[in-house]
Amino acid sequence: MSAPANDTCIEFDNVLAGYGEFMILNNLSFKAKRGKITLLLGPNGAGKSTVLKAIFGLTKMRSGAIKLDGENITGASAKDLLVKHGIAFVPQGRNLFGQLSVYENLELGGITLGMKTTHERIPEVLEFFPRVKERMHSLASSLSGGEQKQLEVGRALLLRPKVLLIDEPSIGLSPMVVADVFKLLRKLADQGTTVLMVEQNVKSALKMADEAIALESGRLVLHKRADELLADPNLERIFLGGAHAAPAPSAASTV
Amino acid sequence: ADAIRITSIQELSGTGATAGTNFKNGMALAIKEINASGGVLGQKIDVTFADTQSNPGVAKGLAQKAVDDDVFAVFGPGFSGSILVSMSETRRAKIPNFTGGEAASVTLQGNPYVFRTSFGQQTSMPKAARYMVQNLKAKTVAVIYVNNDFGKGGRDMITKSLEIMGAKVVADISTDPGKLDFSAPVLQAKQSNADVIFVYTNEEEAARCLRELKKQGVTKPIFGETVLTGQKVIELAGDAANGAQAHIGLSVDAPVPTMRAFRARFEKAFGYIPDHNGIKGYTSVYVMKAGIEKVGKVDRAAFAKAMQGLSVSAAKHPGVLMDVSYNDKGDLDRESFIVEVRNGKQEVKEVLPALSKK
Amino acid sequence: MNDFIQLLLSGLASGSIYALAALGFTLLWQASGTINFAQGEFVMLPAFMMLAFSSLGLPLLLSFAFTCFVAVIVLGWAFKRGLADPLLKFGMMPIVVATLGLSIAMKNGIRAGVSAEAFPFPSLFGDTVLHLGSAAITVGDLGTLAAALLLVLATQAFLNKTVTGRAMQAVAQNTDSATVLGINVPRMIFYTFAINALLACAAALLVTPAYLAKFDMGEGLSTKAFFAAIIGGFNNSRGALLGGVIVGVSENLAAHYVSAAYKDAVALVIFMFVILVKPQGLLGKKVERKV
Amino acid sequence: MINRNVIAGAIGLAVLLAVPPFLKSYGIYLFSYWLVYVIANMGLNLTVGYAGQKSLGHAAFFGIGAYTVAILMKAGISFWIGLPLAMAGCFAIGLVLGFPALRVQTIYLAFATLGFNTAVWLVMRNEEGLTGGTYGINGIGRPEFFGLSLEGSLAFYYLILGATILLGALMWGLLRSPWGKAFTALRDNPIRAESLGINVQAYTLLAFAIGAMYAGIAGALFASLVDFIEPGPFAIGTSFMMYLMLVVGGPGYFLGPLLGSAVGVLLPEWLRFAQAWYLFIFGVAVVLLMLWLPDGLLSLPDRLKARRQAREASAARAAAAARVGGAQ
């Protein structure tokens, strides 16, 4: 394969995508670098989750292309994305099989690996989430909110993905676990995994990320190195209340 | 000339579908024959078939439609509830209405426009009861019936008739339409130690009941009315049908040459052997033909009047298959048979004369 | 006592018939979250297919094999493509009504296209009568009971003990997550309906000798199967057997010891009792309500 | 949008008022039969479509209404006394049937109500002294209305039409009030509803009771219309059919029952030209309708509207995005 000798891993090229006729991403283009953690930031409803879902074909794309290492993966099946391209995805919200046990949920997470490998890796992953390990044979729906999130993250890590798409992992996690998860993601990235992560926990996330992309109304408004952004005196204004506190007509700013 | 338009309202779907379809096919065959041989008084018969879905509410609408269409006669429906509803419509419009329904109530309304195509239960059950008491020496009888208007009506009538004959019903066993497992009813019948077991259900249930009777080794005589020894039941019950006896008004296996010929024609046309409902449908059209020809013109009022006391002989009108006569209430009378199943075949043991011939 | 044994044995026999039909319900519920109101017709159709193959002179088991093949295509694949795929995402109501429509179409299609009559159906095991004291049972009844037991346990084991089985359940519980994990959702759905079709064929083979092949044989069968599945537990395949046997035995005992006219009421009372006291069924596992 | 509804309503009403006098008795009968089902299905729409209680026992109430009036009229008691009694009876029994709904939901509730229907049917069939058993009740007759005979089919049709309009208006008012929202909230998320002070018990019971009352009224009219009742039309098959009509028409749409009942009652009549195959075609038609509009016929305007709104929202979002400009 003659991948261009650059460091772009994921590329959105003029992507127009949405739900039914409602277009959320308006000709969005951006690149995420290989082996780096790229943060997706933006107000609620900006379209961050839609970006990740588009990669996995969960939102319909009308035009544009999504590329991985230069190869067009628009419309690829979830199985191909997982197996061929090594992409794993932790969506936002509830994604467990509530009527199956914790262990069974993990097993299904490894269904593309084959059961032998999966069974080998499960203990490793569980080491990292002791709370979940304790509840291995409980129904997934009986876990607490944070325990469920941990299980979801663990289920994705089982795959040892080359690319990890992760949507607001910090939701529901206690601060220490958040720190642990961030540390782990950092380590994965340092080992070569490309991470594309959505976060509202802006400050902590910026501290561990490499790059940051900000969306508004489905469009790219900013793409900077994370440390630059963190140092930006405008950060407070842009993300932590300033910009939106201004009486801009809300329909214009966040439709 | 104009065609004689008639409407046939039958149970073509739902619980009554088997009976209704047979009736319909019988009619269709008769009409085809009649039209092929020049029609009635030179007029062809033009029939519309309609399905009540075995639902009286629908039947009523269809009867109104027939009235709106100003047809010469209405045939059906067969379910007693449905015919009661629809015949009040046809009566209001003075349209003759033939029915395959056997419930006693049909001809008890004093409706001069309604005519049966077979015995009502008030005719057949006494005959059956008499045979059980006189020939099978029954003092006690167990009655297994299906709990719908057909079965319930028969059960009420046989109970009454048996009482009049001095026999007693010692087990009164209701079963549901579509019943699968007859072990409990049969067990109950067995325990009652009755001299005769009288079975009055629809075809499939009759077959299941016969099988269970065999399985539980019941040796008492098993008697029925029409359905029990029907061709279909024999086919469905297999060996278990052997030995069952019944009084039947109409049977394709009756030792009557016209009947045999009809059976052959029907089987050729539809690929299966008709049951008594097929005969009812077939003969009813020929009865109408005979009635019209007797009047000499196509006139509903005159026809209805002529039907009262009408006698049709099979010799003159082969299509009626057997001699038949009507009284002033719309009930009919003809010979009937006692049959027994032997080696998977209905065999006539006795021919009972028409009531009027006694 | 002998009466009791007779009733019990016969009840077991019809109970296993109900269980076979109920098994399809529990399978579809666990693996696709739907209820198929045409399930009775899914048994009726293979029965007619087998008769058709038999009338070509094929032996029963060969007819059965051919029927299985056709059923997997028609009741499995075509059903999935035609109804399940487009409708599953809209929730319960549309698929329930579509299967109601399908049931009307299948019933009346057979009635209009084949016959309104009932047809006898050969029994796989024959109907030699065995005697236990004064109670009688046929070999066919025993065979049906054994087959029901076998099929129930096999289905249960497949669903809960194999990864594929669990993946099928996962699809029913959360389709999007299943997709994201790389579970081949369309294939799992196909498996579900294909297995359902095979179970229907097996049920047809075992049930029709008693039920007789008739266009409306599915009606009575599916009502009883509903009751059986609820009593035993909708989310548990073993429940189908337990429920079927309870319905079969209780209605027999009731017909004898209570009142024939109200015999259905006894199964009904058990059914209502179970629904109100243990809605998940006797063997079902409780669905957590988590807020 | 309201305007369009009003216009559609006015046209519909004009047709219902003006057309039947030109029909023969079969046509009038079909219209009457259809409206009876419309009334029953309005009730079911409240219970199932709005309040989300999966009921498969509606035909039982239909039957209870019919038998109440039939038995009373046979005993010489006026329809106008029988009707309120039927309503009250159905309302009360509906309340009672609501109780299982407080314990179980979804399919479990569906089967509980199905069981209830079977039980009612068994009583109708077996309590011969009261209900006539399988023979049913014949010659029920039709009421007078302030001295006006409703014996004629057209007169009785107008009574049914009047009832439909009145009950429709009441339902409309109910659904527009906070009750309507409470019912919908109950359907969507009972746990959340409860925590917002919505009396889940009361609304669930009322959804059943009012729905049952509508079925009772429909049943009373049905008994008089057909003049004969037996247990058959009130068995679970009818409950299934009613559910089918509701969903095909559009559950949770006010006019859903009107269209749904037309599909369930009028479509088979219209298909009769297909002879033996007409019910097969009907079944296939139902499947196709579901495939086309899974949320019912009346979801079509909504679907078009949603599409238009989505396009507008897209445009607005694109405009906003353009204004945001950005780093591209």
Place this chain on the structure above:
Amino acid sequence: MSPVLKVSKLKKAYGAIQAVGGVSFDVRPGEIFGVIGPNGSGKTTMFNSVLGQITPDEGQIELHGQSIAGVSPQKLNQMGVGRTFQTLQVFGKMTVRDNLLVAAQEHHGSMFSRMFAPGDSGNGAKADALINQFRIAHVADKKAGDLSYGQQKLVDIAMAFMSDPALVLLDEPCAGVNPSLVGGLSSLLKELNQTRKSSFVVIEHNMDFVMDLCHRIMVMVEGKVMAIGTPAEIRANKEVLDAYLGS
């Protein structure tokens, strides 16, 4: 002054898991009370017990000095207790505006009078105000189920405030909410707390939010209370640092 909410020795076990193992605390009038603790420490279970969503095994719960054991969630709401949920709980098929309207209507008039009340039961203006406050005006006519995670979360929170509750229990209100709105939420709670003397109990993992907002904080670990104190005390508590806050 008697406490608004008083919980004593609350216990709830699921099989072998003691989710809540004897928790006692009280919430004073006009207080914002924070609850923090590691995942699975029983916070949500404690909430659900207080709110009548589940039945605790043991313990007393009093609202304004009156026991509310066994009182249904609906009654509690009528008594002026509002709540939000950790998991998204909106009316997905209703519009955002209807979500808010339905959240307040049961607090006006009787059941019977509501049958004839106008559809918005007189709460339209209030709903619109909250919609603006939470910056969801542009999606006010969309079905709540079609919103993004954060937007749904905001709808859920807004609903809890529609009926002017005297006590609100919030379960992780900030999760998934954009930082710009987290500040807004914080000021809203403070404002309501000051102007209307409403009390709040807030479960939250966002420490900036909790430390800034709450008067007192309770730390739960393994179903037990580890500490209760002012933000400063909690921040200084060595045990808490180890068990929960880290660093």
